[in-house]
Amino acid sequence: MNVSPPVTRQELLDRAKSIAGLTIQQLANKSNACIPESTTHAKGWFGNLLELSLGANAASAPEPDFVNLGIELKSIPIDDNGKPKESTYICVTQLDPVALSSWESSLVKCKLTEVLWVPFEANKNTPVPLRRIGSPVLWQANQAQEKQLKDDWQELCDMIVLGDIDKISSSMGKYLQIRPKAAHSKCLTKDKNQSGENTLTLPRGFYLRPAFTYSIISQANH
DNA sequence: GCGTGATCATAA
DNA sequence: TTATGATCACGC
Numbered sequence: 001m002n003v004s005p006p007v008t009r010q011e012l013l014d015r016a017k018s019i020a021g022l023t024i025q026q027l028a029n030k031s032n033a034c035i036p037e038s039t040t041h042a043k044g045w046f047g048n049l050l051e052l053s054l055g056a057n058a059a060s061a062p063e064p065d066f067v068n069l070g071i072e073l074k075s076i077p078i079d080d081n082g083k084p085k086e087s088t089y090i091c092v093t094q095l096d097p098v099a100l101s102s103w104e105s106s107l108v109k110c111k112l113t114e115v116l117w118v119p120f121e122a123n124k125n126t127p128v129p130l131r132r133i134g135s136p137v138l139w140q141a142n143q144a145q146e147k148q149l150k151d152d153w154q155e156l157c158d159m160i161v162l163g164d165i166d167k168i169s170s171s172m173g174k175y176l177q178i179r180p181k182a183a184h185s186k187c188l189t190k191d192k193n194q195s196g197e198n199t200l201t202l203p204r205g206f207y208l209r210p211a212f213t214y215s216i217i218s219q220a221n222h
Numbered sequence: 223g224c225g226t227g228a229t230c231a232t233a234a
Numbered sequence: 235t236t237a238t239g240a241t242c243a244c245g246c
C-alpha cells in the first residue's frame with residue numbers, strides 16, 4: 001500500500017484518528033508489513049510503520065516528517081497506566097556554535113514546532129501484534145512549555161559552545177536532556193567549540209523526558 | 223559517519 | 235522501579 005502525503009493538518013489528524021484503536025496486527029495488514037517477533041533488533045519498526053501508514057515522507061533528513069505541514073510524527077510507547085515508558089528522541093545535538101546561536105533557529109525548535117503524537121501499548125506481557133494504537137494528539141508547545149524547553153536548550157548549548165560537552169550529564173535539563181546517540185560508544189564526531197582546536201567526541205542527541213511527554217499526551221483528557 | 227526511526231540493558 | 239548510558243537497523 002502506498003499512502004500519499006496528507007494535504008492538510010486536519011487530513012493528517014483524521015488519518016491518525018482512523019487508526020486509533022486498531023491493533024498493531026491490523027495496521028500492519030493494511031501495509032502488508034511483517035511484524036517482528038521481538039523489537040530487540042527492530043527498535044524503530046513501529047515508527048516506520050506509522051510513517052508508512054500516515055503517508056509521511058520517508059526521507060531521512062533533519063526536517064519534519066510532513067514537510068509541507070511542518071508537522072513531526074512521533075510514536076510513543078505507553079504502559080498500562082498510559083504513561084510513557086521511554087524518553088523521546090528529538091534530533092542530534094549539533095556541535096557547531098553557529099547552529100547553536102539561537103533557540104529560534106535550532107533544530108530542536110524546528111522539530112518541535114508541531115508534533116503529532118501517536119501513543120501505543122508497549123506492555124511486555126502483550127504480544128506485539130495484539131498491542132493497540134491510542135488516540136493521537138496534535139500538539140504545539142504553549143508558552144510555559146516553550147520557555148522551559150528554551151531554558152534547558154540554552155543551558156546545554158552554552159556548555160557545548162564553551163567546550164564543556166563532556167561535562168554534560170543526562171540528568172541535566174528539566175524537560176530536555178542530552179544523551180548518547182550512536183551505533184556504539186566508540187563512534188566519534190567532530191566537536192568544533194570555541195575553546196580552540198577541534199576534538200572528537202561521542203555523538204549525542206536531544207531527548208524529551210517521560211514526565212514532559214506524559215503531560216502532552218494526557219492533554220487529550222483535559 | 224550522519225541522520226532517520228527508536229528501545230535495550232544495567233546501574234543506581 | 236527508573237533513568238542513564240549503550241545499542242539496533244537502515245539509506246546514503
